[in-house]
Amino acid sequence: MTAPHVLIAYASRNRGTAEIADWIGLTLTAEGVPADVRAAADIQDLCGYTAVVLGSGLYAGRWLRDATRFARGHRVALRAVPVWLFSSGPLDSSAAERDIPPVNGVVKVADELDAVEHATFGGRLVPGAHGLVARMILSRGRGGDFRDRAQVRAWARRIAATAALERPQLI
Template identity: 60%
Template sequence: MNARVLVAYGTKNGSTAEIADVIADALKEAGLRSETRPAAAARDVTEYDAVVLGGALYAGRWHRDAVRFARRHEHSLAERPVWLFSSGPLDASAGERDIPPVPSAARAATLLDAREHVTFGGRLEEGARGFIARMIVKQGRGGDFRDMERIRAWARGIAKEISKAGPASPT
């Protein structure tokens, strides 16, 4: 099984891109061909057997590039398995309990008939872009709350599911 998987993401400060890279690496370790792309730059999903789409969370919203990707590729994504993730809580809550998707991510999950949505902790550190982000860091509420092993374990679960199902058949 040598399925191709796209891991697309929307990010502002790079944390979600790093999560996407960890997911793609775990998929590769499981024997799949995977690549990461910014959601805004991903033009054609038809060459992939599956897609993982992630978006950073800002003020209760999923990153606009992830939302636009879901809408732009709705029909093509309906023909292949899709998983969604969000990154953003700046505390340990994402590792302690299941955090439901924000409304825009929930709409994307419904639109794409996503297999699963998961929320991972986020990262916000010195040098972050955006006034609010800089204020959060200045107030001492930033940090790195990503659990990379949890992210890898989630990706390994995706790899198992893809490997069991085989490549998507074109319709």
């Protein structure tokens, strides 16, 4: 039986999604499932991982390029293990109140990778964020932190329960 080892790969422009990835990693570890949290752009190979969580911040209705590039570049290896996807975006409480379906591009990724599941979490936009549009949104008072740590933790616990079961190791 292969020992579980989960990779949490993320794409994040302003660190909000990176922190969600960290929360997922901490939960998995606390549940006894070893996990590595890494920026998608820095990952060369998936050797040794028994499951992968991939997430990105949403920008103009899309994932960031690093996330889609990761999904495409590692398609064959990703199809060999359970893959869980998440998006972080809505700058309101909607994601904590109901299931928000993935955007079209992410539906495509989920299909291509035969993903187990996708979750949308609230986003965060706070002063210091990169970009003119980000600053415009903030100047209109529409920023804030809408990530629900308990929601993320509950989702990660379900991954931990599944990942603890036997899975084939990547080659």
